[in-house]
Amino acid sequence: MTPYDAASPQVAKRPPPLVDAFGRTVSYLRLSVTDRCDLRCVYCMAEHMVFLPKVEVLSLEELDRLASAFIALGTRKLRITGGEPLVRKGVMGLIGGLSRHLATGALEELTLTTNGTRLAEFAGGLAEAGVKRINVSLDTLKPELFRRLTRGGDVAKVLAGIDAAQRAGLRVKLNAVALRNDNAAELPELIRWAHGRDLDVTLIETMPLGEVEADRTDQYLSLTVLRRELESFWSLSDIPLQTGGPARYVRVAETGGRLGFITPLSHNFCEACNRVRVTCTGTLHTCLGREDASDLRAVMRAGASDDDLADAIRLAVDGKPKGHDFQIERAEPAVARHMSTTGG
Template sequence: MTPYDASSPQAAKAGAPALIDGFGRTVSYLRVSVTDRCDLRCVYCMAEHMTFLPKAEVLTLEELDRIASAFVSLGVRKLRITGGEPLVRKGVMGLVEALSRHLKSGALDELTLTTNGTRLGEFAGRLADLGVQRVNVSLDTLKPDLFRRLTRGGDLSKVLDGIAAAKAAGLAVKINAVALKTDNAAELPHLIAWAHGQGLDMTLIETMPLGEVEADRTDQFLSLRDLRRDLESFWTLEDLPLNTGGPARYARIAETGGRLGFITPLSHNFCEACNRVRLTCTGTLHTCLGREDASDLRAVIRSGADDEGLVQAIRWAVDAKPEGHDFQIARAAPAVARHMSTTGG
C-alpha cells in the first residue's frame, strides 16, 4: 500500500474545496486511532477482560498514513494520534515521522498525541524532534492506590516520570482528568492546583456513556456545571476565548494562574461547532462520537481505490455527519456499544 500522494492530479482536483458537512461545519481536525490496545484498563473506559482486534483487521501504518494524508489534502489542519494507548503500537514513531512531512510542508498546523503517559518517558524526545509540540496525558488522580484501582494495576510513578520527560523535551503537556463522583471528585481541586503548579494546563471531562463496562455510570457521573460552581466558591474563574480545536471551554483560575478546560458532552453539549471526525485503527470513520455512524475506509482502500476514490468516500462520509450526539447518562444502555478505546480517545 503506497502513501497518499498529495501531488497527484486526483488529489489536486479533489483537494480544492474544504471538507464541509451537511450542516455547514468545516471539518479541520482528524483524530487517528492507531490501536485499540492499551497497557491500562481504566474502569470507565474498558471492560476488565477486553477482547482486542485481530491484527488483520487493523490498518497498517502505511494505510493509516494514506488515509490521514488524504484528509490533510482536503484541508484538515490538525491531526491527533490516539488509541487505546498509541505508544504501545509497534512502529508508531514511524507513522509520526511520516505524518510530520505535512508539518514541514505547511499543509498541517499541528500533530499531537493523547497518551496515558506510561511510555512517554521513552518517546518524548523523539516526538519533540519530529515536530510534535504538545501532548495530552490522561491522569485522574495523584493517589497511587486509587490510580492502581482506577486503571486496574497501573503504576502512577511511570506516568509522572513520563510527564517530567515530556516537559524536559520541551513539549507542552495538558492533563486530562475524567470527573468521577465517587472516586476523584474530592481530589480534583488538588489535582488542578498540582497541574497548574507544574505549569500544565488541565481539562476536566464528564464521563461518557460509551461501551459496556462493569461500573455504573449513573453513580460515576459528575456534572461539570456543578463542579465549576463548587470551584468558584474558593477560586476566581475567568472565561477565556481560547480555542484549541477541540470541544473544551476554557477559564483561567486567578489564584493558580493556570488554564482549566471543561468538556461537557452531557451537561452542555458542543455539537454546534464540531469540527472533528475520528478514524479508528480498523479504518472506520466516525463523524460523531455519540452516534453509531460509520464509513468503512479500510474497505475502500483495500479494494484498490485510487486517491480520487478515497477522497470521494471521505467526502460522502463527512457530508452525512449528524447534527449532534445523543448522550444521556441515565439510560440503561450506553449511547453507542463501541468502547472509547476502539473509537479513539
C-alpha cells in the same frame, strides 16, 4: 513505508474543504492507531477486553495514506490516539512520516493523546518529529486510587513521562475524567498541582460509551455543578482559547493556570463540532455519540484511487449528524463501542 506524496496535485490544487450538511467545516481528524492499551481504566474498558485481530487493523502504510487523504481535503489538525498509541509497534515511524505535512505547511498541528506510561521512552522522538504539545490522561495523583482506576497501573510511570515530555520541550495538558465517587474531592488539588507544574488541565464528564462494569450513573459528576463549587473558592474567568477541541476554557486567578471543561452531557458542544474520528480498522465515525460508520478500509483494500478515497470521505462527512445522543440516565450506553475502540 511509501508515504502519500504531500506535494501531489490533490494537495496542490487545494480542493474544497470538508463541509457537512449543517455547514460545519471538518478540519480536525482524530486517528486511532490501535485499540490496545497497557491500562484497563474502569470507565473506558471492560476488565477482560477482547482486542481486534491484527488482520482487521490498518497497516502503518494504510494509516499514513488515510491521514494524508484527509490532509489533502483540508484537515489542519491531526491527533494520534488509541487505545494507547505508544504501544503500537512502529508508531514513531508513522508519526515521523506524517510530520512531512508539517514541513509543507499542509498540516498545522500533529499531536497525540496518551496515558503517559511510555512517554519517558518516546518524548524526545515526538519532539523531533515536530509534535509541540500532547494530552496526557491522568485522573488522580494517589498511587492506590490510580492502581484501582486503571486496574494495576503505576502512576509513577506517568509522572516520569510527564517530566520527560517537559524536558523535551513538549507542552503537556492533563485530561481528567471527573468521577463523583473516586476523584471528585481531589480535583482541586490535582488542578493546583498541575498549574504549579505549568500544565493545563481539562476536566471531562464520564461518557456512556461501551459496556463496562462501573455504574456510570453513580459516577457521573456534572461539570456545571463542579464549576460552581470551584468558584466558591477560586476566581474563574472565561477565556476565548481555541485548541480545535470541544473544551471551554477559563483562567484560574489564584493558580494562574488554564482549566478546560468538556461537557457532553450537561452542555453539549455539537453546534461547533469540527472533528471526525477514524478507528484503527479504518471506520470513520463522524460523531462520537452516534452509531454512524463508514468503512474506509474496505474502500482502500478494494483498490480505490486517491480520488475514490476522497469521494468516500466526502460522502461520509456529508452525513455527519447534527449532534450526539448522550444521556447518562439510560440503562444502556449511547453506543456499543468502547472509547478505546473509537479512539481518543
